[in-house]
Amino acid sequence: MKKSLGALPAVFPMPVLMIGTYDENGKVDVMNAAWGMISDMDQITLFLGGDRKTVSNMHKTGAFTVALADHAHMKEADFFGIASGNKMEDKFERTGLTAVKSERVNAPVIEEFPLTMECEFVEEVNSETLHCYVGKIVNVLADEAVLDETGKVRPSKLNAILFDQFRNGYYTIGERVGKAWNAGAGLYKGEE
Secondary structure, eight states, rough: OOOOOOOOOOOOOEEEEEEEEEEEOOOOEEEESSEEEEETTTTTOOOOOTHHHHHHHHHHHHHEEEEOGGGGGHHHHHHHHHOOOOTTTTTHHTTOOOOOOOOOSSSSSESSSEEEEEEEEEEEOOOOOOOEEEEEEEEEEEOOBBBBBOOOOHHHHHHBBETTTTTTTTEEEOOOOHHHHHHHHHHHTOOO
C-alpha cells in the first residue's frame, strides 16, 4: 500500500554540480547546484535562482564550468551550497581548492574535482513556471584516474556524490547493475 506524501521534489538521485564562474574582476566563484541536467548531447541546463552571484557572472563573462563533486571533496562541495558569493568575499579561498583558467571558456576549472564540463553560456529561459540557464558544452576534462583502458569515463572511479532531497543526504554511486538500451531489449522483441 502506498502512502501519500504530498507535493515534494521526489527525484532521486540528483547530481551535485559545482558551477564555476569568474566575476568582472576575474575572481573565482563556485556554487553547488543539484537542479541541473544534460538537455542535449552538447548542452546542459541549470535551474537556478536569478539572484545568484554565479548567474550574474555567467551573464558578464558568457561562460561557466560544471564539475561533478566527488566524495573526497564533499565538505568543500557542501560549503559551496551553504555560503553565498554575494555575502562572503573569500568564499572560494576558504576551501583551499585550486582553480585554473579554462583553455576554452572564460571560467575556472577546479583542479580537485575529477570531471569538468567547459560551457559557453547560451541563453536564459524565463516563463511563469520555468527559470533556467542553458550552456553549450564545448569540452569535457577528466582526470586520467577516472578513465578506463579505452579512455572512457568509468563512473565507479569518479566517486561522484549524489544528493538526496528526501533526507538532505549525500550518497556515492554504487555498482553497475545493467546495460542501458539492452536490459529491456528482450521485452522489446517480445521475449520474456
